[in-house]
Amino acid sequence: MHRMYLIRWRCLLVLVSFAVLVIFLFPVIVAAESPTPKSCDATKEYIDKGASWWPLQHDFQTQTVLIPDGNEQRTLTIEKLSSHPAVFRVKHFLSPEECETLRRLAIEGELQEGYVDSDDGLGVGGTKKRKMGIFDANQDGRLAIFEIIRMMDDYFESHLDEADTLEMLSHMGLVLDDEGTVSIQAFVQSNTAAMRRYVTQLIDVNPSKRQRHSEMAWIRNESARRADAQDGGHRAATLDQIQARVAALTGLPAHLVHGGMEMQVVHYKEPDGDVVGGGHYTAHFDSLAISPTLPCCHITGHVPPCRPCRLATVLYSLSDTDDGGETAFPFAGGDKEPHTAATVEDWRYSSESRQGSYCQKDGPGLRIKPELGQAILWFNHQIQCQEVTEALPCNPLLGELDRSTLHAGCPVQKNTEVETTTTPWNAPGKWIANHWIEASNVPGDDEEHYRQMVRTFVKG
Numbered sequence: 001m002h003r004m005y006l007i008r009w010r011c012l013l014v015l016v017s018f019a020v021l022v023i024f025l026f027p028v029i030v031a032a033e034s035p036t037p038k039s040c041d042a043t044k045e046y047i048d049k050g051a052s053w054w055p056l057q058h059d060f061q062t063q064t065v066l067i068p069d070g071n072e073q074r075t076l077t078i079e080k081l082s083s084h085p086a087v088f089r090v091k092h093f094l095s096p097e098e099c100e101t102l103r104r105l106a107i108e109g110e111l112q113e114g115y116v117d118s119d120d121g122l123g124v125g126g127t128k129k130r131k132m133g134i135f136d137a138n139q140d141g142r143l144a145i146f147e148i149i150r151m152m153d154d155y156f157e158s159h160l161d162e163a164d165t166l167e168m169l170s171h172m173g174l175v176l177d178d179e180g181t182v183s184i185q186a187f188v189q190s191n192t193a194a195m196r197r198y199v200t201q202l203i204d205v206n207p208s209k210r211q212r213h214s215e216m217a218w219i220r221n222e223s224a225r226r227a228d229a230q231d232g233g234h235r236a237a238t239l240d241q242i243q244a245r246v247a248a249l250t251g252l253p254a255h256l257v258h259g260g261m262e263m264q265v266v267h268y269k270e271p272d273g274d275v276v277g278g279g280h281y282t283a284h285f286d287s288l289a290i291s292p293t294l295p296c297c298h299i300t301g302h303v304p305p306c307r308p309c310r311l312a313t314v315l316y317s318l319s320d321t322d323d324g325g326e327t328a329f330p331f332a333g334g335d336k337e338p339h340t341a342a343t344v345e346d347w348r349y350s351s352e353s354r355q356g357s358y359c360q361k362d363g364p365g366l367r368i369k370p371e372l373g374q375a376i377l378w379f380n381h382q383i384q385c386q387e388v389t390e391a392l393p394c395n396p397l398l399g400e401l402d403r404s405t406l407h408a409g410c411p412v413q414k415n416t417e418v419e420t421t422t423t424p425w426n427a428p429g430k431w432i433a434n435h436w437i438e439a440s441n442v443p444g445d446d447e448e449h450y451r452q453m454v455r456t457f458v459k460g
Helices: 002-033 045-049 096-108 125-133 145-156 162-171 184-189 192-205 221-231 235-250 341-348 445-459
Strands: 038-040 062-069 072-083 086-090 142-144 181-183 215-219 261-268 280-284 310-317 327-329 366-368 375-379 381-386 395-401 407-409 412-414 430-438
Touching (some): 062 235, 142 184, 145 162, 310 381
Antiparallel strands (some): 038 381, 086 375, 142 181, 310 430
């Protein structure tokens, strides 16, 4: 009798072991047999395939979405402001109280100056020559004006135009030849200390010559929870609510929306006294092109070398502005042919770009005025698609960078006061929050990252 029970228990043990093996190996087998990721337009091909999970259909001007709001739900309207790139706006996405909570979190996290002063980055001797060679596009041993401007942008986060650059060269004792170039050898042997003095003094007196003029702080869930534990606040609950709304808005899987998100609150000040130019951020991308050698920063824990892999941006307006402070998309509504890295670089160093034409009322592209509580959504990358099931026809992976998403924060001119108080989170100017949804281009990376995050949270 005992022997029969023993045999039964052994059989049961074998069955359980087999079931465990199936549970753990099945995802691996499915991943191995999954079709090769294929590029697809994030707002078109999914609609053609009838993907039910993708709520931002391409053929609408306005569309409603049901989002969580505390223990209830409410309906908001999504407006499509541009088809190329696809840019969406949702008014009243955040309440005034939630906007204040994010501003307070930024103050608690200690706002830091967005511009970081540095040395000229050139080094000395042979090192200096090699570094300058990086910016020599045609490798002729000479630097043209646009190549020098690009070098200054890289080393000083500056935003010089041709006139500024010519004046800088005169301080260095350099003169352009008839072709409008200067040799790298002459540049190396010149007074590069004078170059640094000129640029740092210029951007100090005239912040409009900086790529960005702002102060910012990173907002993290774990920091919010620690602060709540100390004073009984509800910061973390607010962040969780916002994240749940983003999930409802984008329809992206949980391992992306909850596993790879980061938030940054930015304060752009008004012009102050004799200082030229209010807070701004010149035309830039939120993400970088896929690299076979650089992993995504959210996968490495932001340990360098790595690159930002920001699939989508949700930009929240945490204040109103009367004048200036628009978010501008210079390429919106223009040529629908894909922009190449070369054409974008040519435009960025053109006089049109350097003069900020995209922020002028009659300038190119799209400009979106800040409005308290609104959310603006766009996708920085195309999406690579892995078909999984009929219910989830696409497991999103990071695709090619969409260069039509080049965008800028226009200079703040005048602010509608949040409140006339001395509290730092109500300081005048433009307040925004950048909420980035991150995704890897490597199959399985995000799922594993999410599992590790959940394990860490459970242990904590």
